[in-house]
Amino acid sequence: MKLMVNGEAYDVATTTLSELLAALDYEGDWLATAVNSDLVNKANRAEFQLSDGDRIEILSPMQGG
Amino acid sequence: MFELYGTELPSRLLLGTAQYPSPAILADAVKASGTSVVTVSLRREMAGGRAGEKFWSLIRSLGVRILPNTAGCHSVKEAVTTAKMAREVFGTSWIKLEVIGNHDTLQPDVFGLVEAARILCEDGFTVFPYTTDDIVVAERLLAAGCKVLMPWCAPIGSALGPVNMMALRSMRGHFPGVPLIVDAGLGRPSHAATVMELGYDAVLLNTAVARAADPVGMARAFGKAVDAGREAFCSGMLEPRDVAVPSTPTIGRAVFS
Numbered sequence: 400m401k402l403m404v405n406g407e408a409y410d411v412a413t414t415t416l417s418e419l420l421a422a423l424d425y426e427g428d429w430l431a432t433a434v435n436s437d438l439v440n441k442a443n444r445a446e447f448q449l450s451d452g453d454r455i456e457i458l459s460p461m462q463g464g
Numbered sequence: 465m466f467e468l469y470g471t472e473l474p475s476r477l478l479l480g481t482a483q484y485p486s487p488a489i490l491a492d493a494v495k496a497s498g499t500s501v502v503t504v505s506l507r508r509e510m511a512g513g514r515a516g517e518k519f520w521s522l523i524r525s526l527g528v529r530i531l532p533n534t535a536g537c538h539s540v541k542e543a544v545t546t547a548k549m550a551r552e553v554f555g556t557s558w559i560k561l562e563v564i565g566n567h568d569t570l571q572p573d574v575f576g577l578v579e580a581a582r583i584l585c586e587d588g589f590t591v592f593p594y595t596t597d598d599i600v601v602a603e604r605l606l607a608a609g610c611k612v613l614m615p616w617c618a619p620i621g622s623a624l625g626p627v628n629m630m631a632l633r634s635m636r637g638h639f640p641g642v643p644l645i646v647d648a649g650l651g652r653p654s655h656a657a658t659v660m661e662l663g664y665d666a667v668l669l670n671t672a673v674a675r676a677a678d679p680v681g682m683a684r685a686f687g688k689a690v691d692a693g694r695e696a697f698c699s700g701m702l703e704p705r706d707v708a709v710p711s712t713p714t715i716g717r718a719v720f721s
Binding site: 425427429459 | 517553
């Protein structure tokens with residue numbers, strides 16, 4: 400399945416969002432996720448089924464003004 | 465003490481956390497400023513990276529309130545999604561709402577701002593809108609559910625200070641009961657004191673402190689200027705006059721000729 404993760408192309412075998420995070424070595428309570436511009440809550444990642452062409456954003460706290 | 469959305473805050477200075485020379489200087493500047501609210505953002509995390517965790521750990525150790533922003537968002541959709549992601553990560557409904565409309569001036573897209581504010585207020589967010597000094601836009605933001613307004617006084621990071629005093633004065637006069645925070649464009653402590661003397665409730669700044677030669681010293685200076693401006697406003701300042709008025713009593717002066 401082809402996905403865009405934080406603007407980079409990936410070809411992965413994972414089917415859920417939580418599996419994708421684990422496969423790409425993303426872990427931690429400080430991460431927020433969105434798929435195709437909509438928030439996916441932490442609690443929903445395990446059952447969130449990804450589809451070919453999905454765009455995933457994985458964000459974390461950063462300095463800001 | 466003053467209140468923002470029912471929360472009492474000891475300092476009227478809100479401080480950004482970006483562009484400091486090091487995390488240690490950021491921490492020292494926050495402490496020196498006396499601020500009780502700092503702004504933060506969300507950005508892409510690298511695979512296997514822990515930059516976000518380190519920064520988040522530092523901020524939590526400072527014991528200040530967090531005001532996440534939607535900086536860099538150019539559409540309502542981007543801003544709303546970013547706000548929702550921030551609420552989940554930072555565990556607060558407070559959001560500094562930015563919907564940028566112009567790449568050069570970074571001025572708000574006020575039409576998108578009002579729409580995003582309405583969506584977020586209806587969703588239970590506590591919205592701090594970064595807006596212009598336009599009174600009509602301000603009224604729309606209040607109607608959308610905002611109870612605090614954050615007008616710019618000059619473009620973000622410009623350090624120009626208040627470039628339109630008439631507009632700021634007019635806004636203060638038009639919304640006497642609404643907490644008004646000057647956000648963006650301040651360059652010097654005297655700028656902060658000036659807008660506080662106008663009766664603004666607080667200021668939010670970042671670059672002027674972070675990019676100073678000594679950010680910790682500048683943070684302390686801004687903290688003092690904000691306090692001085694507020695105390696001056698509350699103490700009743702003298703109106704300027706076009707003629708001289710002697711300060712020393714004229715009655716009883718000696719006559720030598």
